[in-house]
Amino acid sequence: GQQLNQSPQSMFIQEGEDVSMNCTSSSIFNTWLWYKQDPGEGPVLLIALYKAGELTSNGRLTAQFGITRKDSFLNISASIPSDVGIYFCAGQISSNTGKLIFGQGTTLQVKP
Amino acid sequence: DAGVTQSPTHLIKTRGQQVTLRCSPKSGHDTVSWYQQALGQGPQFIFQYYEEEERQRGNFPDRFSGHQFPNYSSELNVNALLLGDSALYLCASSLGRQWGEDSDNQPQHFGDGTRLSIL
Numbered sequence: 001g002q003q004l005n006q007s008p009q010s011m012f013i014q015e016g017e018d019v020s021m022n023c024t025s026s027s028i029f030n031t032w033l034w035y036k037q038d039p040g041e042g043p044v045l046l047i048a049l050y051k052a053g054e055l056t057s058n059g060r061l062t063a064q065f066g067i068t069r070k071d072s073f074l075n076i077s078a079s080i081p082s083d084v085g086i087y088f089c090a091g092q093i094s095s096n097t098g099k100l101i102f103g104q105g106t107t108l109q110v111k112p
Numbered sequence: 113d114a115g116v117t118q119s120p121t122h123l124i125k126t127r128g129q130q131v132t133l134r135c136s137p138k139s140g141h142d143t144v145s146w147y148q149q150a151l152g153q154g155p156q157f158i159f160q161y162y163e164e165e166e167r168q169r170g171n172f173p174d175r176f177s178g179h180q181f182p183n184y185s186s187e188l189n190v191n192a193l194l195l196g197d198s199a200l201y202l203c204a205s206s207l208g209r210q211w212g213e214d215s216d217n218q219p220q221h222f223g224d225g226t227r228l229s230i231l
Binding site: 035040041098101103105 | 147223
C-alpha cells in the first residue's frame, strides 16, 4: 500500500535555529498537508499544498509540494520553544479519495 | 466558531466489550473521517462519511463501523474489543464535494481525540 517516509524521526535544536523536515513517497500525491500535534491534542493543520511546485508560507513556516509530486518539505525558521511537538506530513493520492496517508512524524525539541 | 469536538476524552474498556465514540464536525463541515493513532505512529484512516453514507474505508475489520446523522455528527462503533484496539481515535471534518472536482480542495481538521484503553 501507499506509504510516506518522513525524516528525520526526531530533532533536537537550539532556539533560533532553522529546521527542515521532509516526506517522500513511492506514489504520486495530488495534495500534501503538514500538521503539528502537541501531547494530548489532535493534529493541527499548518499548511496545505495542492499543486506541484507550489511554495506556501504560514508565518515562520514554509512548505513546498515537490515537482515530481512524490515529496514535500517543511521548513521552520528561527525556531522558538513553542515549536516543540510532533510534525506530520499527510497526502492524498487523488481527488477521488477522502483518505489521508500520514508519515511517521518528526519529533522536534527546542532548547532555549 | 466551534472546532471539531469529540467525546468522551478518555475511555477504559475490557476485551470483548463494545464502544461508541462520538464526533461533532466543525461548523459548516459536512464530511467526517475517523482515524486510529497508535502510540508513536501517524494516524491510520478508518473510514469517511458523507451524506450519511460510508464513502470510503481503510484497512480495518468489520468490527469497526460507523454512522453519520442528518446534523453531520458521527459515531464510531467498535465491537469485540481487542487489546490492540488501544489507541487515540481521531475524528476529522471537512467540507464535502463531489469527488473528481479539483478546485477548492478542503483540508481535514481534527478534534483532540478519544483515548481508548483496553484492559
